[in-house]
Amino acid sequence: MTQIAIVFHSGYGHTAKVAEHVAKGARGTGATVELLAIDADGNLPEAAWATLKAADGIVFGSPTYMGSVSWQFKKFADASSKPWYTMDWKGKIAAGFTNSATLNGDKGSTIAYLALLAAQHKMLWTGTGMHPSNAKSSTRDDLNNLGGYQGLLVTSPSDAGVDEMIPGDLKTAEAFGANVADVVKSVKG
Numbered sequence: 001m002t003q004i005a006i007v008f009h010s011g012y013g014h015t016a017k018v019a020e021h022v023a024k025g026a027r028g029t030g031a032t033v034e035l036l037a038i039d040a041d042g043n044l045p046e047a048a049w050a051t052l053k054a055a056d057g058i059v060f061g062s063p064t065y066m067g068s069v070s071w072q073f074k075k076f077a078d079a080s081s082k083p084w085y086t087m088d089w090k091g092k093i094a095a096g097f098t099n100s101a102t103l104n105g106d107k108g109s110t111i112a113y114l115a116l117l118a119a120q121h122k123m124l125w126t127g128t129g130m131h132p133s134n135a136k137s138s139t140r141d142d143l144n145n146l147g148g149y150q151g152l153l154v155t156s157p158s159d160a161g162v163d164e165m166i167p168g169d170l171k172t173a174e175a176f177g178a179n180v181a182d183v184v185k186s187v188k189g
């Protein structure tokens with residue numbers, strides 16, 4: 001059985017909804033998925049660390065705040081120095097996603113941070129596995145309309161509630177989750 005852990009911080013609920021859709025896509029391939037929310041103080045429950053160690057793949061998620069991950073996610077990343085020291089995540093598949101209020105919003109720097117974190121843990125990074133929808137006829141409801149290759153990019157307008165998120169971004173999150181699960185399965189053999 002393919003086991004995937006999605007560890008994320010969500011400040012206002014939008015990034016949590018993205019995590020749920022990533023999980024839905026991965027589960028659609030038959031993978032077992034655990035959602036691990038980093039709390040408002042930047043902490044994970046102690047049992048979550050064992051879940052991360054047991055997972056075949058780990059997906060990192062954070063909103064983009066001021067051009068990078070939230071401080072809560074950074075606190076988690078710093079705390080991951082213990083599994084880093086013992087190489088607990090070495091060889092696992094890693095992927096990442098981010099959400100911010102603008103179409104760009106320096107999301108690329110957040111994805112780069114997540115990929116670097118994975119590299120420090122000697123993990124194997126995978127991206128979205130899809131081309132962008134970039135023709136004149138493309139709309140915000142098309143898959144990968146924001147054009148992420150290295151990681152999943154999602155936009156939630158600053159005045160939009162969680163129930164008003166862009167449907168195309170959530171469909172893209174599901175396709176991303178399925179891609180991550182397929183990559184994990186292919187590596188596991």
